[in-house]
Amino acid sequence: MQVSYDGGKLLRLPKEVHFVTPEFVSECLAHGQLQPEREFLIDIVRMAVLATGQQAARNSDSRHGGDLREPSRVHAEHHGGGEMSQDVWEQWQRAGFVPAPAATLNSKHGSKTRDAAPTSYPTSKDVDVTERDQGASDVSKPSLNSKVIAESPGGLVPHMDTSSTVTERGSCGVWDVAYDKSAAEETVRKLGLHWHRQEVESVKHAAADGSGDRSSGPGTTVNGGIPGHNGSQELASFALNNSCAHTACSAKAIQRAIKAVVESTSALVTADDCEKLGIGEKSIEKLQEIFMEVWGTGEATAERWYRDGCRSLEDVQGRSDLSMQQRTGMKYFEDFKQRIPRSEVAAMGATVCDAAEEVLDCSNLPDGDLLFCSVLGSYTRGKPLTGDVDMLIAPPPSCGEIDSRQALHAICKCLQKRGLLLDDMASTAPAARGDGAATFMGVARHATSPCARRVDIKFYPRRVLPFAIMHFTGSGAFSRALRYWARSRANEARRFQPSANGFKLSDYALVPIQSKEPTRQASNYHNAENVAEARKFKDFWRANLGHAAAAVTSFVNVNVINVSGMAECLRLLESLRGSEHPYEDMAHLISEQLRADVYVARVEVERLFTAERYRLHAATRREPFAPQQLQQRQHSQEQRTAGAQRSTREQKNYRPQDYPPPDYRPQDYPPPDYRPLDYRPLSVAGDHTLRIQLDPADRARP
DNA sequence: CGGCAGCGCAC
């Protein structure tokens, strides 16, 4: 078995070894060298004696049957030289991670029943004194040669390897990294906490199911102990890692393993459990990335699938609990990975427009009045290839409110009839939204394309169209940044609503808000009571936004206001204060202004984003050597000062001379086939009523 | 040191 760490480093273990116990890792860290055998081998030897020499006794004494399968609860005499372990044990006790030994076990060195015996792991405290005494007396002179214990149905059987020699430092050799005492202590602390937690849980569990059987009580589920699990299970081995030739090991790698152990919530029972810990995080991440490519699958689901033992898409396919989205995602997995050329997007867009015009019967619209039907998303942003097709439809201005859901449903039916939408799509009915919009998310294949594509079609009321355009044109970062910025415009918002603290911008409105109420994610973060959860969120933000978030928002602040019409929007809002304008008109005016310059703004923002990305890359691509880090720090400090010295309206972290980077290939703006959206203002008056051409089969439906 | 977009759906 090989345990791989980052960078493809491998930790080789004996073939028959499937487990690396946390005890081992703990020892490694605590000692700064791979020297776990002192404690472990003694236990193991003792078990060996029990399993072989005391075979008869064991068979005649039922009490030992269970214990033999729980080596962590079996202890042997401490044979000198255990100062470090003892230190560790005492540290634990001082820190309160493990209870002080019971009085009967408390005699220190020299006692025959010992356990001064800083056992290196807290589970030992469960050991029954009688058993311990009996067992300890069985161990005469432990051989330090045994290294692996494999489990057999009858208990643990030692595999003696007499060829291996144990040096003073242990068969594992010495760390090639200096012993880091504080790191070791931290690790020990974490493990102590973890084990404590595990134990508490198992106690709870035992209490809950009323089982008085100690063999399934505390200690047996302690991580790393060899659990008294079903003997029919795959032969599981208890590794003493003595073959860890850590030319390939690094303290960091072990730290990662430790982290995995600390964070794991279940006992190590099977080889799979071990995989979860040791097998490279890289491969886990990779696998989860693949899972997350399945439409409808996020981080949580990918992780759950992995935990449940899925190691391939085939495994996933076999699951019975896939959601509709996930089933569709699996079905078109290969297709959805393909990017879509602009020509195909345009063709699909035209098809949708045709259908919409037919369904909404736009033939008699007043002069200049138009149905809005356009592809948005990255297509509109000029990308040569897109991942999906985003369509937005809104009725002509003159037609007033119509039922979005009904209209979209009719359009989708029509498209289905025309063969664009595949019949086995994720959802057949457009979902209604509270704001009067309807959304369809499905699968389409244009006649000219070999691939099925992800298609979103939205139908929004005309009055919110500009907001919808903003939202769905993206990019995601742009939208998010814009909203974040809007939320912070307290002064502007107060002009409309004295108590307001900012604006809330969504896909259908820009409204003043009373207070900056925490977002869902933020409140989750706050309500996360356990630390791990909180840290997860923190990591999430770190990973997903990173330092780019702040930079991005400051960009929006500075550039979008000035470059695009956002400032103008606020001016318009101001001019509308106290006016008789209905909200729809206000929204229209604002968003019209937003729309007018949004393309220009986007170009500029993207340009700046690109520059910022490069800057960030340069700033964060730090080498693990101090000098370079120092250099980087000075670099950014310099930037900050320079920024501060310039106008306060300028961002602090962006230097124009950083752009463009030497290897930057600017995108062509606008794209050759770019055409302004067919947008007409709401002011076109009229009372034209749209007739939605419903499919006869649907007429009966509400 | 707190905060990091906001929405509605499926489940």
Next chain:
DNA sequence: GTGCGC
């Protein structure tokens, strides 16, 4: 309420 996608 959570997970997910947009």
Next chain:
DNA sequence: GCCG
């Protein structure tokens, strides 16, 4: 990670 970085800003206020």
